[in-house]
């Protein structure tokens with residue numbers, strides 16, 4: 001069974017029925033791990049796609065299979081209509097960027113970025129211009145002659161990004177490129193990467209387990225679970241219409257209320273504490289309240305129709321969330337989505 005991705009195959013990347021297996025049983029056991037289990041995926045020319053999913057769901061394995069670093073046990077990877085079976089990593093025309101950008105310690109910034117251009121035989125004068133252009137694009141103009149040992153972690157990853165982009169790869173594959181950096185820096189880099197990829201028109205697949213990062217960088221986000229691609233959609237679409245409960249759960253939908261034609265998935269902002277004890281809604285009991293950004297996030301024990309559960313409901317202002325007090329909880333449809341009951 002494949003994904004629900006229905007982009008028409010044209011230029012760009014096309015993956016069909018991809019299977020990646022590790023026959024040593026994963027890290028330390030006996031048997032076989034099916035890391036990627038029949039994935040179909042299309043990435044159009046110029047598109048940025050993020051692969052999102054929990055640790056161990058197979059994101060890296062899929063990316064590595066596309067790169068040619070991992071053999072396919074089934075299925076195909078094609079680019080611009082050409083099957084890449086048997087094409088080695090360095091002949092695919094793809095750029096790679098990993099968590100540790102692995103810069104060359106003995107080369108300065110300029111010569112790191114120039115590496116792929118040297119291999120491609122670009123004349124020196126042209127190379128210098130291209131390197132300068134890329135260093136400007138990643139916000140490191142003026143860093144050309146710095147030793148890489150003097151760079152911060154974020155600066156190193158910017159250099160690695162510039163190096164990966166320099167030869168104009170027809171596809172850039174990024175595997176958790178910022179996961180070693182702190183959150184504030186990650187957010188800034190995610191913005192910058194999106195801008196650089198857009199400005200250069202680079203087609204990219206970006207692996208991350210961080211929702212915010214995926215939604216910042218990508219045109220479309222693919223959600224993976226246990227080796228399968230559950231849904232591929234634009235960020236707003238994914239939030240508005242998760243294709244299944246599993247996707248909704250992964251996105252952070254907090255409660256699931258049975259309905260006649262599916263399940264109402266209640267998002268993080270889908271519940272309100274209603275003013276007045278006589279309001280129409282579900283009676284609940286306050287566990288705790290946290291005042292945040294001008295409103296209170298109230299943890300409430302309530303039965304929304306699927307048994308008693310603990311949820312978070314929003315309350316305007318900062319009063320009335322005493323632990324133990326009775327409240328009435330209502331739904332805010334804008335923060336909810338109906339999902340099919342097929343999983």
Ligand SMILES: Nc1ncnc2c1ncn2[C@@H]1O[C@H](COP(=O)(O)OP(=O)(O)OP(=O)(O)O)[C@@H](O)[C@H]1O
Nearest residue numbers: 022026027033035054055056057058059060061209
């Ligand atoms: N080289 C390997 N040998 C054996 N098993 C592996 C190998 N690489 C990955 N696996 C297994 O394959 C499954 C998928 O791993 P993968 O690294 O692709 O997931 P991931 O979603 O990228 O996870 P993470 O976010 O933690 O990097 C896991 O069960 C993992 O243990």
